[in-house]
Amino acid sequence: MTTNQKPELRQAFGRFATGIAVITMLAEDGQPYGLTINSFSSVSMSPPMISWNVVRGTTAHQVISRQGRFVVNILARDQRHVAQQMTGPIEGRFQGIAFTPSAYGLPVIDGALATFECDTHTLVQAGDHDIILGLVEHFSHRDGPPLVYWQGRYATAMHEQ
Numbered sequence: 559m560t561t562n563q564k565p566e567l568r569q570a571f572g573r574f575a576t577g578i579a580v581i582t583m584l585a586e587d588g589q590p591y592g593l594t595i596n597s598f599s600s601v602s603m604s605p606p607m608i609s610w611n612v613v614r615g616t617t618a619h620q621v622i623s624r625q626g627r628f629v630v631n632i633l634a635r636d637q638r639h640v641a642q643q644m645t646g647p648i649e650g651r652f653q654g655i656a657f658t659p660s661a662y663g664l665p666v667i668d669g670a671l672a673t674f675e676c677d678t679h680t681l682v683q684a685g686d687h688d689i690i691l692g693l694v695e696h697f698s699h700r701d702g703p704p705l706v707y708w709q710g711r712y713a714t715a716m717h718e719q
Contacts, residue, residue, distance in 0.1 A: 568710075575708040575715070578641045581610060582657070582665040583628040585621055590652045590665040593618045594644040596707045598630055606694035608674055611687045617648065622690060626678050627662055630692070631670040635703040635714050640667060660696070672699035 576596040585591040597611040608630060612619045622628060633641055644651050656668040666673050676692030706713045 572709045578633045578705040580631045580644045583625045592644045594641045629664045630674040631667040632672040633705040634671045
């Protein structure tokens, strides 16, 4: 693939609607750290396992590589501000964001549709990213419409029966 094909590839990838999640954990200094992702996926029911992707060499990659535990927070439709804030400057990501510490002290975002507290199982190199495989230790969920990402912007999912 040539450099001039990358925008077209990004547009093609954008045709697949994905859910929005925020990964939360504690940085080395004990402060909450979070980042917005749209690469969350369930992997296995037995053992319960999930995956998400992180760009190698980023601050997020450094934090997850050092920490053995994280929380996946699946965002609700009304949490667009949380998704946007978790992509901004690191020092302001949790400013005004309501969260509750888990049993292990990790930040769990209030109002999330589902949360999965995980132990890091494996980091798998894949191109310029690592795929993080996590073993689910605790989870919770509630009903509500999700926040989704489609064609390069936030969107909402329609519920049909």
